[in-house]
């Protein structure tokens with residue numbers, strides 16, 4: 001449930017309500033560490049020390065050097081920073097990004113590397129084609145400035161072989177950039193820190209909005225996207241969001257300890273699989289993406305049966321007190337078909353019928369059952385309006 005009375009909330013991939021631990025640590029940091037970390041006095045120093053602790057804690061979770069971490073306003077800023085930086089150091093090179101990246105990776109790559117963005121294709125399974133990537137590396141005369149493949153897709157929840165891609169990039173000596181926004185806080189983060197560039201944000205896993213991080217190599221020092229202050233060793237200007245950062249890291253540590261041991265993750269996978277099995281019964285002809293591929297335990301993305309094209313599934317679900325999404329929050333409500341669904345080889349007709357249900361840690365099994373009932377009601381309404389063909 002969420003703050004709105006009686007509303008079932010299945011849109012955690014867009015954003016999650018703040019967890020209790022996040023609220024508590026945000027409030028405490030706002031009271032105890034409110035100073036400006038750059039100030040010379042002890043109030044400032046207290047905030048500075050709190051940030052340093054958070055930096056070491058996050059480095060421990062991800063397995064990277066604390067000094068390689070940069071605090072940002074969220075993953076959009078982190079991802080823009082990467083391409084901004086690379087365009088300063090390797091302006092003549094290409095960047096290779098997967099065809100299913102989030103728009104903030106896609107668009108910033110095109111912005112900073114106009115005409116030099118190559119797409120790595122995706123298989124019908126929803127996974128990036130690792131073999132095609134290997135062939136591309138073997139056949140290319142010049143190495144790209146980076147290869148960007150996300151850890152888990154936001155629209156489908158399908159997990160990408162980032163460990164394998166990291167190995168391939170390391171062997172080929174090409175920097176690997178992994179947008180891990182949808183993975184972090186849902187699956188263990190250990191070893192993600194081995195990626196050359198890594199981005200994440202707090203609001204997808206129950207932390208506050210407007211705070212994120214970027215892991216980037218120490219050398220050459222990252223070229224700041226935001227200029228006008230000496231903060232963070234001149235790598236990102238602007239007063240740090242101390243309470244947000246502390247709440248993000250405390251929440252992530254709490255999730256890693258409480259929820260991410262494998263038995264807890266498998267219970268959640270089981271709930272997801274049971275839901276999918278029941279959905280198959282309730283809505284004949286429904287197509288579940290990533291059924292036979294490793295997926296996030298919290299995400300079920302389906303293609304609903306073909307009905308009158310004016311039928312708005314998300315609006316109808318909302319009227320049933322249920323918040324779901326068409327795929328990506330950024331493209332919800334827009335008519336443009338999802339590039340992720342298209343990259344999987346599905347048609348624009350399929351893309352127009354995508355529904356995504358994404359849960360959180362506090363989502364109970366009963367809520368999945370209620371969701372199923374609501375989908376059945378809306379499906380009956382759709383059938384009542386008649387099939388289009």
Ligand code: PLP
Pocket residue numbers: 013014073074075076077102104150153154179181182200201202212329
């Ligand atoms: N990357 C992915 C995979 C996402 O799902 C999102 C948010 O939807 C972002 C980046 C952008 O994150 P933020 O909202 O922190 O800017």
